[in-house]
Amino acid sequence: MSLVGKLSAEVAVVAPHHEHHGVWVGRPHHISNVSPSRMPKVELHAGEWGRVGSVVVWHYVIDGKVYVTKEVVEAINEENKTITYRAIEGDVLKEYKSFKVIIQSISKGEATWVHWTIEYEKRNKNIPHPIKLLEFVIHLCEELDDHLVQA
Numbered sequence: 845m846s847l848v849g850k851l852s853a854e855v856a857v858v859a860p861h862h863e864h865h866g867v868w869v870g871r872p873h874h875i876s877n878v879s880p881s882r883m884p885k886v887e888l889h890a891g892e893w894g895r896v897g898s899v900v901v902w903h904y905v906i907d908g909k910v911y912v913t914k915e916v917v918e919a920i921n922e923e924n925k926t927i928t929y930r931a932i933e934g935d936v937l938k939e940y941k942s943f944k945v946i947i948q949s950i951s952k953g954e955a956t957w958v959h960w961t962i963e964y965e966k967r968n969k970n971i972p973h974p975i976k977l978l979e980f981v982i983h984l985c986e987e988l989d990d991h992l993v994q995a
Contacts, residue, residue: 847966851978854950854957855985858991861949861956865925866987868947870894872902875984878991881905883911894989898931906980911935917962918944925949940974941965944947945981957986 857864867874870893874884883904891898898917902908913934920927931943946961960981962974 847969847971848964849966849973850961850963851969851973852959852961853977853978853982854959855982857956857985857989857991857992859956861951861958863960863992863993864956864988865947865949866984867992868949869920869927872900875988879984882980882987884910887926888889893915894920899932901934904980906976913937913943913976914946936974936977939967939971943974957967957969958989960985 850937864877873888873893875883881898883902885903887901887903888897889901896917898915899913900917903912905911911934913931913936915929915931918928918930926946926948929945929947931937931940931956936943942963942965944963946963948959948961950957950959960978962978966973966976
């Protein structure tokens with residue numbers, strides 16, 4: 845059994861793709877205003893918002909438990925509306941040797957999608973695949989979309 849895996853999901857959204865991308869790249873700290881019950885705090889630990897190499901600390905709640913993960917912005921591609929975060933410290937690395945999240949905002953004709961990819965390596969075969977984390981980001985994305993549409 846391989847310990848390396850990849851999960852992905854596409855969420856149909858109403859707000860334009862550039863608005864979603866703008867939040868995940870340059871204003872992720874606004875997510876705590878949009879969904880304080882899921883993401884009570886997002887901090888810039890080092891660098892500048894929207895810059896490769898910056899470090900972001902995410903405080904998030906899953907099943908009533910608070911988690912903290914520190915991630916570095918590994919890549920930003922403005923043309924493809926993609927940002928890649930890689931975990932460097934925190935709760936997620938207790939179960940996974942490596943953990944990377946790639947968020948791409950896509951415009952397909954009249955539709956807009958946010959594509960989430962989680963790449964990971966489990967520490968051992970007893971660790972579950974991060975399906976709860978994927979479900980978490982899907983719900984977070986939906987809440988963000990509701991907020992962007994109302995704004």
